[in-house]
Amino acid sequence: MIKVAFLSDFPFSIAFGGKEVQLLSYMEHINNGNFNIRVKLLDFFSMEETFDIIHLFGYSNWFYDIVKNLKNNFPNIKIFVSPTFYYEKETRMLIGSLLSKLCPVPNFFSYKKYFLSKSDLIIVNSNAEKVQLIKLFQIDAPKIEIIYNYVDSSFAIFNNPEDANIFLRKYNLDKDEYFLSVAFLDERKNTLNLLRAFLEVYPILKKKLVLIGKFRFRNNNIKEEVEKLVYTNKDKILHIEYIDRKSDLLKSAYLNCKAHLLPSFLETPGLSNLEAGIFKKPILVGKCKPVIEYFGDKVVYCDPNSIESIKKGILKVNAQSQNIELYDLIRSKYLEKHSVDKLVNLYLSQVG
Numbered sequence: 288m289i290k291v292a293f294l295s296d297f298p299f300s301i302a303f304g305g306k307e308v309q310l311l312s313y314m315e316h317i318n319n320g321n322f323n324i325r326v327k328l329l330d331f332f333s334m335e336e337t338f339d340i341i342h343l344f345g346y347s348n349w350f351y352d353i354v355k356n357l358k359n360n361f362p363n364i365k366i367f368v369s370p371t372f373y374y375e376k377e378t379r380m381l382i383g384s385l386l387s388k389l390c391p392v393p394n395f396f397s398y399k400k401y402f403l404s405k406s407d408l409i410i411v412n413s414n415a416e417k418v419q420l421i422k423l424f425q426i427d428a429p430k431i432e433i434i435y436n437y438v439d440s441s442f443a444i445f446n447n448p449e450d451a452n453i454f455l456r457k458y459n460l461d462k463d464e465y466f467l468s469v470a471f472l473d474e475r476k477n478t479l480n481l482l483r484a485f486l487e488v489y490p491i492l493k494k495k496l497v498l499i500g501k502f503r504f505r506n507n508n509i510k511e512e513v514e515k516l517v518y519t520n521k522d523k524i525l526h527i528e529y530i531d532r533k534s535d536l537l538k539s540a541y542l543n544c545k546a547h548l549l550p551s552f553l554e555t556p557g558l559s560n561l562e563a564g565i566f567k568k569p570i571l572v573g574k575c576k577p578v579i580e581y582f583g584d585k586v587v588y589c590d591p592n593s594i595e596s597i598k599k600g601i602l603k604v605n606a607q608s609q610n611i612e613l614y615d616l617i618r619s620k621y622l623e624k625h626s627v628d629k630l631v632n633l634y635l636s637q638v639g
Contacts, residue, residue: 289638291317292338294329294353296345302503304471305558306371308532309436310344316627324634338364339638343406346370346399354402365637366406372399373416375553375575384423400424407637410630412436412555415576432633435581437626438561438617443542445535454539458497458525465495465525466601467544467568469537469559472513472526473503476551477573477591482516482524484597485548489523492605494545498526499537541566546604549573552591556581561621567614569607571600581621585613 293310314326329341341357341364343350350368357364374380387396403409403424409431411417417431445451455462466485472478478498485496498517504510517526530537541547547563547570554560555577563570572578573591587607589600 289324289340289634290336290338291324291326291340291342291634292329293326293342293344296343296347296350305436306344306369308558312437312439312623313627313630316623317631320627320631322631324631337361340365340367340634342367342369343402344369344371346372348395348398350402351398354405358405365408367408367410367633367637368403368406369410369412370399370403370416370420371412371555373413373419373553373555373577377419377422380419380423396423406430408432408633410434410633413577413580415580416555432629434626434629434633435621436555436558436561437621437623438558438565440565440618440622440624442562443538443565445538446533447535450535451539451542453536455543457536458527460495460497460525460543462543463545465497465544466546466548466605467497467499467540467563468548469499469540469562470549470551470557471500471503472498474506474509475553476500476549478513479509479516480591480594480597481548481550482513484550484594484601486516486520486523487594488598488601491602494605496524496548497540497544498524499528499530499540501528538566541568544568546570546601546607548601548604550589550591550597550600551575554578560586561617564610564613564617567609567611569604569610570613571597571604582613582616585610585616 293314295307295310299307317324317326354366357366384396387394403426409426411431411433412435414433417433420426420431421428468481470476502510517524541563547568549557549560549572551557551573553575560570560572571587571589574588587600587603590596
């Protein structure tokens with residue numbers, strides 16, 4: 288039995304998004320499968336248990352200390368890192384990477400280069416991330432594997448078929464008469480520009496915007512402006528802080544929406560985009576390399592910096608019906624059977 292420990296760079300109570308959902312999904316599928324592999328969340332207070340593989344999710348600098356200690360004291364343990372690391376403004380990062388080599392003290396780049404280069408395998412979610420890691424940290428390409436993010440094939444199946452319209456009943460909405468955005472409300476998700484654009488096209492479309500997600504802003508001024516727009520437009524915007532991912536209520540929200548809107552500055556590709564796609568919904572996404580790599584010409588893109596571009600995107604998805612091409616793409620490339628099997632094979636290749 289191969290023992291694997293998962294560790295995220297933030298406690299779930301502080302940051303619980305797509306990365307954490309995928310981490311838990313991997314653990315569930317592997318533990319419930321016939322793989323001769325057992326996955327546990329790393330327990331810092333357990334002294335008797337040893338692991339064959341430590342799999343780190345994220346790219347916090349504190350992984351530097353973890354990897355350094357593991358390499359010095361437990362050289363037989365294999366270290367995997369899923370860094371979820373990608374910056375859209377690559378030129379700025381390249382300059383920073385070059386300057387960091389001239390800096391005599393440890394820094395952002397030196398910490399990350401250490402634990403990435405000392406790990407046994409790096410797993411990224413797109414080729415765009417792989418290329419950037421090689422550029423910024425001079426990582427050997429064979430050490431980096433790509434496993435695409437995925438949505439569970441069962442996600443579009445209701446636990447109780449009678450609950451298909453439960454979201455409409457609970458929030459007094461009509462089918463196809465609202466847009467949906469499932470995500471944290473924050474700067475990267477571009478919540479403020481989404482709200483500004485939506486409110487400008489509302490007089491044309493007369494459809495509500497439903498936001499499902501908690502506030503996670505770093506800039507308090509932006510947070511206050513978003514709060515003001517949400518709470519002064521309650522006839523147009525419905526904000527729901529949290530719905531359990533596996534509940535029929537969330538599935539019903541996807542099933543009955545007109546389209547999913549996520550004009551983020553950066554996604555790879557955004558778990559809620561995959562979830563909306565498996566319900567055959569049109570989706571509006573911010574244009575960036577990883578998203579284009581995933582979806583090609585099967586979605587509507589916008590410039591996340593442009594209110595006008597987001598407005599045009601909303602109008603475009605409103606004119607679309609079911610997105611069968613996106614659904615077929617997700618079924619062929621972005622389900623658990625593709626990603627979990629690949630991860631299992633990587634574990635086996637390192638320890639078997």
